[in-house]
Amino acid sequence: MPRIVFVLVPRLHLLDLAGPAQVFSTAADLGHGWRLHYVAEHTEIHTAQGVPVRAELDWPSLGPADLVMVPGWRSPPLTDGPAVTEATAERLREHHRRGGTIASVCSGAYVLGQAGLLDGRRCTTHHALQDDLAKRFRRAEVVRDVLWVEDARVVTSAGIASGIDLALHLIAVRHGPAVAARVARQLVVFARRNGDAAQESVMLRHRSHLSDVVHRVQDLIDERYSQNLRLEDLAAYGGVSTRTLTRSFAEATGLTPLRYQQSLRTERATHLIASGSSVESAARQVGFADARMLRRLRSRLEAAKTA
Template identity: 40%
Template sequence: MAQRTVLVVLFDGVQSLDVTGPVEVFAGAEQHTPGTYRVHTASLDGAAVRTSSGLTLVPDGTLADAPGPHTLLVPGGQGTRRPDPRLTDWLRTNASRAERLVSVCTGAILLAEAGLLDGRRATTHWAYCATLARDHPAVEVDAEPIYVRDGHVSTSAGVTSGIDLALALVEEDLGREVALTVARHLVVFLRRPGNQAQFSAQLAAQTAQREPLRAVQQWITEHPADDLTVESLAARARLSPRHFARAFRAETGTTPGRYVDRVRLEHARRLLEDTGDGVEEISRASGYGTPEAMRRAFVKALGAGPAEYRRRFRPLTH
C-alpha cells in the first residue's frame, strides 16, 4: 500500500483545532498501520504562523517545496476572512495535484475564493454558510450537515467536524477497524454521520419571544413521547391551532411539526448512544410509537437505521 501524503496548509489566523484535530486522526492511523500516512504542514514562506487562539505552529516548510499531496487539507479560522491572495492563487494552481481536496470549517471559503467549489455542493461553519452562498453563488451551500462529500472534494462544518471527516477518510482508506482504533484513542465517536445536523434542535430553531411559545418549546423537549400534535400544543399555549402554527413558525423559524421531529430524533439518538435500552423501548420513549416508525425517521434523516446507528456511532470510551 502506497503511503498517502496529507498536506496541511497553514496561515496566520488559522484555527488550531482545525489543524490538530485531523492531524491527530491521520497520525493515529499511521501509528496503528505504519507506512499509510505522511502528514506534512506548510505555509507560504515556511515561517511559523500564529493561530486565532494565540498558539504558534511551526510548519515543515514552504508550500512551494511541499511534496505532492494525496490529500490536501485546508483548515479555517479568522485568517480566511481576508485571505492572502497569494494563498488563493497557490490553491487555484496546485489543488489539482491532490487526489483528495478537504476543507475544515471556513477553509471552504478559501476553496471557494480559488474557484474550487464552483458547481459543487459544500458546507462550512453554520455561522458562515450565508456568507459563502452570497459571495459564491456558483457553490451549492448546504448549512445542515457536519460534512459534505462531492466527488474528490470534501468540506466540513465548524471545528470538531474536521475530526469526523478525517475519521471517515481513514475508514475509507484503511477500513473500519483502524478508524475504530483511532477513535477509541481520541475518545470520540467512530464518526458521526455526515448528514447529521450541525447543531441540536434547540439551537437550530430560534427561541420564541412570547412566553406561551417558549414554554411549549420547553415542553416538547422534556416530553417527546407525549401527544405533540399541533392541536395539543396549541391548547397548551391557549391559542387556536391555526394561530399557534403561524406564530410558532414566525418566532422560531420552523414549523411545530419539524421542530417535534428534530427533538424526537435527537432524543432517540442520545438514548442509542448513552444507554443500553432496546430499540422498541427507545422508540416509545422518543414518541415514535413503533420501532418501524423510528427506523423510517432515522433512515430519512441520517441514512442509517437505529441498530446501524448504534453500532457505528456509539461512544467509544470503553
C-alpha cells in the same frame, strides 16, 4: 505510504488543524503509514489562539492517493482579500486535476472557493459562515447544518471539532470502518456523532446508542464486514444468546446484524465504485458472491433516499 498536506493560513484555529492531524497521526501509529506535512506561504504562522506554528515553504511531491487539507481561520475570512496567493490556489487545482482529494475544515472552504473547487459542487462550512460562503461563491451549492459534505473528491466540513468527524470519515474511506473506530477509541472521541444521514458513515449513524453488547458485536462486524459471519458466532462473541442479540441489535440500531453488515458492505463498495472500480470488482472486494446483491441493495438505498 500516503501523505496528507495541511495548508496553513494566518490566524488559523488550532483545533481545525490539531484535530485532523491527530486522527491521521494515530492512523499512522496503528500501522497505516500516513506522512504528515505542513506547508504555508510563510515559515511561521500565528494562530488565532496565539500559538505560533512552523511550516515548510516547499510542497512535497503528491500523487492521487495523497490528501490536501485546509484548516479554517478566524472569521471574517476574506475581509482583507484572498486568503492564499494564486500560486497556492493553482497547487490545489493541480492536485485535484491529477486525481487527488482536497478537504477543508470550517472557513478553509473559502480557500477551496478561491481556487474554483467549489464551483458546481455541494459543500458546507461553519454555520455562522454558510450565508456568506453562498454569497461569495454563487456557483457553489452550500449545504447547511451538516457535519461534512463530499462531492467529486472535494470534501468540506463544518466548524472546528467537525474536522475530527471529517478526518475519521476519510480514514474510513481509505482503510475501512474498523480502522476509523480504532482511531476514534485511541483519541477517546465520540465517534457516533450524527449529522445529515446522507453524509454520515454507516458506522456513525448506527453507533448512537448505549448498549455495550451491541457495540462489541459492531466492532467485530466493522472489522470483518467482508467475511461470512454467523449469527451464532456473533452472539457468542457478545456473550449472549442469538435471540437476545437479535432483539438488542434491533432496539439499538433498527437493524439486524446481517442488515448492518450489508450496509457496511454497500457503503464501502460505493466508495470503491466512485474511485474507479467496476461494480463486479467492488462487490467481490466487500464480500458479495457477485454483483447482483450489491445492485439490489444500492437500488433499495436510492429508493429510500427519494421516498
